[in-house]
Amino acid sequence: xxxxxxxxxxxxxxxxxxxxxxxxxxxxxxxxxxxxxxxxxxxxxxxxxxxxxxxxxxxxxxxxxxxxxxxxxxxxxxxxxxxxxxxxxxxxxxxxxxxxxxxxxxxxxxxxxxxxxxxxxxxxxxxxxxxxxxxxxxxxxxxxxxxxxxxxxxxxxxxxxxxxxxxxxxxxxxxxxxxxxxxxxxxxxxxxxxxxxxxxxxxxxxxxxxxxxxxxxxxxxxxxxxxxxxxxxxxxxxxxxxxxxxxxxxxxxxxxxxxxxxxxxxxxxxxxx
Numbered sequence: 001x002x003x004x005x006x007x008x009x010x011x012x013x014x015x016x017x018x019x020x021x022x023x024x025x026x027x028x029x030x031x032x033x034x035x036x037x038x039x040x041x042x043x044x045x046x047x048x049x050x051x052x053x054x055x056x057x058x059x060x061x062x063x064x065x066x067x068x069x070x071x072x073x074x075x076x077x078x079x080x081x082x083x084x085x086x087x088x089x090x091x092x093x094x095x096x097x098x099x100x101x102x103x104x105x106x107x108x109x110x111x112x113x114x115x116x117x118x119x120x121x122x123x124x125x126x127x128x129x130x131x132x133x134x135x136x137x138x139x140x141x142x143x144x145x146x147x148x149x150x151x152x153x154x155x156x157x158x159x160x161x162x163x164x165x166x167x168x169x170x171x172x173x174x175x176x177x178x179x180x181x182x183x184x185x186x187x188x189x190x191x192x193x194x195x196x197x198x199x200x201x202x203x204x205x206x207x208x209x210x211x212x213x214x215x216x217x218x219x220x221x222x223x224x225x226x227x228x229x230x231x232x233x234x235x236x237x238x239x240x241x242x243x244x245x246x247x248x249x250x251x252x253x254x255x256x257x258x259x260x261x262x263x264x265x266x267x268x269x270x271x272x273x
Contacts, residue, residue: 002033002119003253005179006141008126008134010157014149015184017044018219020125021228022239023145026246028082029230032120035074037112038087039137040127041098046086050226051075059088063111064101070115083119102132108140121249130164138168143179145249148200150186150193150212155200162204180209180252182245187215211245213238 007020017040024036037060038045043053051057058073063085074083090098101107116122124141126134138144144165148154162178169176181204187193201208218236222229230239 002035002116002122003143004113004116004122004124004141005249006124006126006134006137006144007147008138008144008161009146009148009154010128010130010134010161011154012128014128014147014154015213015219016128016147017048017125018228019145019147019182019184019213019242019245020123021045021048022219022230022242023245023249024082024084024121024123025079025228025230026242027121027123027250028079029243030246030250031081032246032250033081033118035083035085035116035119035122037085037122037124039124039133041087041090041095041133042127043087043089045084045125046088048223048226048228049077049084049086051084051086053089057088058085060085061088061090061094061098064107065097066111070112099132102136105135105139108136113140130160135164135168138165138176139173141173142175143177145179146181146207147184147213148181148196150183150190150196150215152192152196152199155196155203158203178207179249181207182209183212185215186212188212209245209248211241211248213241213245 007016009016020036024034028034036045039060058068058075060073062068063070063073070085074085076083124137126137146161148158165176165178181200183197214237216236216238218233219229219238222232225232229236230242233239
């Protein structure tokens with residue numbers, strides 16, 4: 001089964017969705033089968049790819065409301081390795097329904113998890129909160145990838161997120177762990193970015209990824225072209241950083257798989273003695 005990675009941070013403005021869409025394409029560019037699911041009712045992933053607000057397009061809302069199965073709702077793209085399931089623009093009445101859906105913490109386990117076996121990675125973009133949809137996602141996720149803007153204000157919510165991950169891991173999803181923390185909008189020569197990086201390595205030395213996404217005007221310009229920067233300008237600094245982040249995540253998961261295989265091999269060897 002594909003690894004389900006929640007991209008979560010209980011704070012807006014940290015490039016969470018930007019990271020979700022660009023990392024998805026970066027992984028697909030490396031011939032990894034990727035499904036991007038937008039679990040944020042703001043529907044920003046669809047906007048990032050310029051998807052129209054069309055009732056014919058499959059959405060996560062349709063899946064959660066049992067109007068479609070996940071297989072029926074998934075949208076293929078020009079990239080044969082990349083599929084997407086956007087949310088949708090919802091009305092007030094649909095928002096009330098969504099609150100009812102979110103109260104069922106097992107909903108994603110029934111509606112999403114059984115259908116993702118064909119993918120290498122399933123990235124789920126979470127809302128900037130720790131309640132409702134985010135809890136549903138964390139209940140089925142294998143890991144959590146955490147983008148942190150290079151500022152002290154973005155570090156403040158991290159202990160709360162770490163506490164929620166630990167609580168869910170201890171109460172129903174024992175496989176849940178932190179995939180990694182990475183810096184976004186990083187300015188290498190500024191004191192603020194340096195201080196933020198130093199503090200993160202002090203607090204979470206084992207969770208920090210080496211890749212940092214630089215602050216780059218190309219990413220902002222790409223949003224007006226209705227495609228992620230990694231597609232619009234693959235040579236931009238931020239695009240290359242997302243490619244590097246994809247390499248790091250692939251390498252980390254290969255190492256984990258190899259360690260798991262080795263542990264099984266050692267066990268079998270001991271059993272044969």
